[in-house]
Amino acid sequence: MAKVLVLYYSSWGHVSEMAQAVADGARSVAGTEVAVKRVPELVPEAVRQSAHYKDESGVPVATVDELAQYDAIIIGTPTRYGNMASQMKNFLDQTGGLWAKGALVGKVGSVFTSTATQHGGQESTILSTHTVLLHLGLVIVGLPYSFQGQMGVSEVMGNSPYGASTIADGDGSRRPSAVELDGARYQGRHVAEIAAKLSA
Numbered sequence: 001m002a003k004v005l006v007l008y009y010s011s012w013g014h015v016s017e018m019a020q021a022v023a024d025g026a027r028s029v030a031g032t033e034v035a036v037k038r039v040p041e042l043v044p045e046a047v048r049q050s051a052h053y054k055d056e057s058g059v060p061v062a063t064v065d066e067l068a069q070y071d072a073i074i075i076g077t078p079t080r081y082g083n084m085a086s087q088m089k090n091f092l093d094q095t096g097g098l099w100a101k102g103a104l105v106g107k108v109g110s111v112f113t114s115t116a117t118q119h120g121g122q123e124s125t126i127l128s129t130h131t132v133l134l135h136l137g138l139v140i141v142g143l144p145y146s147f148q149g150q151m152g153v154s155e156v157m158g159n160s161p162y163g164a165s166t167i168a169d170g171d172g173s174r175r176p177s178a179v180e181l182d183g184a185r186y187q188g189r190h191v192a193e194i195a196a197k198l199s200a
Ligand SMILES: Cc1cc2nc3c(=O)[nH]c(=O)nc-3n(C[C@H](O)[C@H](O)[C@H](O)COP(=O)(O)O)c2cc1C
Pocket: 009, 010, 011, 012, 013, 014, 015, 016, 078, 079, 080, 081, 082, 083, 113, 114, 115, 116, 117, 118, 119, 120, 121, 168, 172
C-alpha cells in the first residue's frame, strides 16, 4: 500500500482547491493512503488578515520529519516571482537532516502550482521546485500528455507536462477550472500508481 502526502501552501485558496483534487485522484487508486497537509504560514497574522488570506487552519500542518513516512510527496505552491512560495521553501530548507540520511531517496516527487497570469511562471515554479526534490533524491513525476485535457487552445487554462496548474487572475477572482481540476486529479492518480509500483 502506497502512502501519499499532498503538501501545499496557499494564500487565497487556489492551490488548496487543487490540492484536494490531487488528493482525490490519489485516493482513486485502490489501497492508497492519502494525507493532505500544509506547511506553516510565515506572514504575521495581521498581514494574513489584511490581505484576506483564506483560513487554512482546519488543515493539519506537516512536520519535516514525517516526510520520511511517505512513498510519494506531491507539492503544491503558488508562484512567487516565478519560484515557489517562501513558506514552502522555508519548510523544504529544514530537510537537511533527512537529506544527510538519504531518507527521501527513491520516493516519488511531483509538483503543481498556481499563478496570477497565464505566463506568470507556472513552468519555472514547477521546474525549480523539481530541482530541490532532485537534490533530496526523489523520482520526479509530472502530468504526461496521456492527460489529453492539456491539449488544445480553445480556452485559457493551466496544466503542462510538468504538472497541473491553475490561473488565479490578478485579483484572485478566477477559480480552478474543470480541466485544471481534472489535471490535478490525473496527476494525483498517476503519482499514486507509480508510488504503488515502486513500493511493492
Ligand atoms: C509576492 C507575490 C509574488 C507573486 N508573483 C507572481 C508571479 O511571478 N507570477 C504570477 O503570475 N503571479 C504571481 N503572484 C500571484 C500568485 O501566484 C497568486 O496569487 C497565487 O497563484 C494564487 O494562489 P493561492 O490562492 O493558492 O495563494 C504573486 C503573488 C505575490 C503575493
